[in-house]
Amino acid sequence: xxxxxxxxxxxxxxxxxxxxxxxxxxxxxxxxxxxxxxxxxxxxxxxxxxxxxxxxxxxxxxxxxxxxxxxxxxxxxxxxxxxxxxxxxxxxxxxxxxxxxxxxxxxxxxxxxxxxxxxxxxxxxxxxxxxxxxxxxxxxxxxxxxxxxxxxxxxxxxxxxxxxxxxxxxxxxxxxxxxxxxxxxxxxxxxxxxxxxxxxxxxxxxxxxxxxxxxxxxxxxxxxxxxxxxxxxxxxxxxxxxxxxxxxxxxxxxxxxxxxxxxxxxxxxxxxxxxxxxxxxxxxxxxxxxxxxxxxxxxxxxxxxxxxxxxxxxxxxxxxxxxxxxxxxxxxxxxxxxxxxxxxxxxxxxxxxxxxxxxxxxxxxxxxxxxxxxxxxxxxxxxxxxxxxxxxxxxxxxxxxxxxxxxxxxxxxxxxxxxxxxxxxxxxxxxxxxxxxxxxxxxxxxxxxxxxxxxxxxxxxxxxxxxxxxxxxxxxxxxxxxxxxxxxxxxxxxxxxxxxxxxxxxxxxxxxxxxxxxxxxxxxxxxxxxxxxxxxxxxxxxxxxxxxxxxxxxxxxxxxxxxxxxxxxxxxxxxxxxxxxxxxxxxxxxxxxx
Numbered sequence: 001x002x003x004x005x006x007x008x009x010x011x012x013x014x015x016x017x018x019x020x021x022x023x024x025x026x027x028x029x030x031x032x033x034x035x036x037x038x039x040x041x042x043x044x045x046x047x048x049x050x051x052x053x054x055x056x057x058x059x060x061x062x063x064x065x066x067x068x069x070x071x072x073x074x075x076x077x078x079x080x081x082x083x084x085x086x087x088x089x090x091x092x093x094x095x096x097x098x099x100x101x102x103x104x105x106x107x108x109x110x111x112x113x114x115x116x117x118x119x120x121x122x123x124x125x126x127x128x129x130x131x132x133x134x135x136x137x138x139x140x141x142x143x144x145x146x147x148x149x150x151x152x153x154x155x156x157x158x159x160x161x162x163x164x165x166x167x168x169x170x171x172x173x174x175x176x177x178x179x180x181x182x183x184x185x186x187x188x189x190x191x192x193x194x195x196x197x198x199x200x201x202x203x204x205x206x207x208x209x210x211x212x213x214x215x216x217x218x219x220x221x222x223x224x225x226x227x228x229x230x231x232x233x234x235x236x237x238x239x240x241x242x243x244x245x246x247x248x249x250x251x252x253x254x255x256x257x258x259x260x261x262x263x264x265x266x267x268x269x270x271x272x273x274x275x276x277x278x279x280x281x282x283x284x285x286x287x288x289x290x291x292x293x294x295x296x297x298x299x300x301x302x303x304x305x306x307x308x309x310x311x312x313x314x315x316x317x318x319x320x321x322x323x324x325x326x327x328x329x330x331x332x333x334x335x336x337x338x339x340x341x342x343x344x345x346x347x348x349x350x351x352x353x354x355x356x357x358x359x360x361x362x363x364x365x366x367x368x369x370x371x372x373x374x375x376x377x378x379x380x381x382x383x384x385x386x387x388x389x390x391x392x393x394x395x396x397x398x399x400x401x402x403x404x405x406x407x408x409x410x411x412x413x414x415x416x417x418x419x420x421x422x423x424x425x426x427x428x429x430x431x432x433x434x435x436x437x438x439x440x441x442x443x444x445x446x447x448x449x450x451x452x453x454x455x456x457x458x459x460x461x462x463x464x465x466x467x468x469x470x471x472x473x474x475x476x477x478x479x480x481x482x483x484x485x486x487x488x489x490x491x492x493x494x495x496x497x498x499x500x501x502x503x504x505x506x507x508x509x510x511x512x513x514x515x516x517x518x519x520x521x522x523x524x525x526x527x528x529x530x531x532x533x534x535x536x537x538x539x540x541x542x543x544x545x546x547x548x549x550x551x552x553x554x555x556x557x558x559x560x561x562x563x564x565x566x567x568x569x570x571x572x573x574x575x576x577x578x579x580x581x582x583x584x585x586x587x588x589x590x591x592x593x594x
Contacts, residue, residue, distance in 0.1 A: 024048075024284065030146070039148050043135035046149060046156060050284045053131060053157040057164035060127055061197075064120065068183040071095070076184075080424070113192055121196055128200055132158055132207060139211065150219075152211035162204035163280065166273075167292045169197050174300035175345065175414060176307075186415040188343075188360075195249065202246045205239055234279040241272035259389040262357060304411060312336060312410040318348075320394070320404040323383065324483070325476035327438070328395055330361070330382040332408060338363050338380070339419045340442045344412035346382070351397065351406075354390045358411055364438035366445045369452075380410075383438030422446055426464050433471045437481045440468055444488055444502075448495040465499035473508035 026047045028036035039045065043052060082088055098116030105112075112118060135157065140148035171177045172194035175187045216222040226232045245268050247253070254261045273293070280286035312334070319331045330346075338344075345358040367378035386395035398404050422428070430443045447466040472478050485502055
């Protein structure tokens with residue numbers, strides 16, 4: 001094996017770019033059979049290390065994907081009648097529990113990933129620990145008479161396991177990938193696995209690196225190896241890039257400047273893969289894993305570009321306006337179709353360097369009922385809360401111009417909520433906070449559309465219901481949300497609103513409630529009269545319990561929900577109050593709840 005760590009005339013590749021070759025030639029140089037047998041042990045043999053460690057790692061990942069794929073296929077093929085049986089219902093309940101239940105640590109103000117993912121992560125941790133620490137020895141028992149080699153066994157096996165992670169790190173990072181295709185798990189949920197596999201990749205890389213350093217320092221060969229072999233300096237460059245990819249992706253650092261993070265992440269990933277390729281230098285089947293990675297990345301990239309330019313085209317133009325609460329309203333006429341809670345990646349072509357980036361935004365509308373065949377045009381609407389980077393630039397651009405239009409490119413839709421589950425559910429509860437208010441609107445739209453389609457066929461014994469709860473610290477967002485809901489009700493006046501409840505909790509301070517112009521993000525209607533004239537809905541005047549208290553006990557006879565805003569007088573010291581909006585339905589009081 002030492003011939004693979006030989007002096008080279010160049011610090012680059014010393015083997016041709018081929019993916020097959022006679023690199024497994026091995027002749028035992030020991031005089032004793034027992035020594036040969038020891039070196040060729042199943043878990044120790046260097047010339048079979050890729051088969052012993054890399055392939056089982058690939059098998060572990062593929063087995064995990066297969067489990068989710070079987071669940072996905074079974075759920076898709078199972079008839080509704082079977083799904084309603086007691087045993088299947090219990091299995092589905094367990095699956096939902098594992099998918100959504102999290103652990104809360106109040107002292108750290110931290111929520112864990114769902115316990116099902118934690119269990120899968122625990123299995124992966126056990127696998128990697130067992131494969132790393134189980135086989136012995138960690139270092140060759142070399143003596144002056146017997147030299148088994150200069151590659152520590154623990155470094156060899158962790159190197160191969162790390163390399164086997166590469167295709168799956170790339171696959172889980174892509175918006176379109178084969179994992180989503182076979183499991184139905186959307187790309188944003190795969191980001192958890194992308195991070196966790198990357199952590200395992202990095203830890204394995206460290207364990208691969210340090211034994212070589214320790215061994216060569218002990219032998220007094222470190223400087224010579226650095227100067228004369230391709231493995232060391234290329235490995236260090238790759239490890240530095242990998243460290244940046246790992247630590248700069250942590251939430252607090254990523255949120256400092258997301259635009260810079262995306263650019264730096266892409267550049268670091270390119271440097272990492274390139275120097276890792278040089279580092280492997282055609283050792284055994286190492287380059288096969290780069291081949292698989294390249295195929296997965298290329299297919300994903302080509303598919304995305306095909307969707308952007310051929311499915312959606314380059315002729316979309318968005319109309320940009322400011323909503324009454326400071327949100328940017330992006331309206332795009334399109335023949336595309338999407339469902340509840342799906343999102344698009346949008347490229348705004350009129351924002352200079354920002355035109356090079358795609359940003360995800362959740363659709364806050366649904367296709368028109370008559371346009372869901374994909375032949376007629378609908379209105380794709382996004383409500384974007386300005387923060388920083390692109391959204392701040394977009395808000396400033398919209399403030400400076402009236403009736404702003406800009407060419408955009410669309411990529412999507414992605415994610416979303418199971419439309420079948422929404423249609424089959426008799427009772428739905430939707431909860432959101434702050435800027436998630438726009439995310440709620442498609443749920444209300446879908447509910448009203450279902451009511452129109454059901455008509456007289458609605459089962460009186462099992463009526464459908466939708467309860468919407470919004471919590472916000474911005475009073476203008478609360479009033480804006482009511483305007484949007486009232487607009488939906490007006491546009492679907494034929495829909496029955498039986499079972500529809502909307503509650504809004506204002507969690508901001510009394511100062512913000514009294515001074516509404518200070519609670520938005522960038523500009524408000526009062527500051528920009530020309531923007532106020534663009535509003536399509538009539539503002540709602542807030543009322544308090546003190547002058548509207550008697551209305552709390554008045555029965556409403558109207559067909560549609562009547563929203564009232566009720567504020568509880570706050571106590572001294574700036575403590576937060578609460579507000580609840582509730583619908584006044586026939587034969588039911590609209591009452592305050594704390």
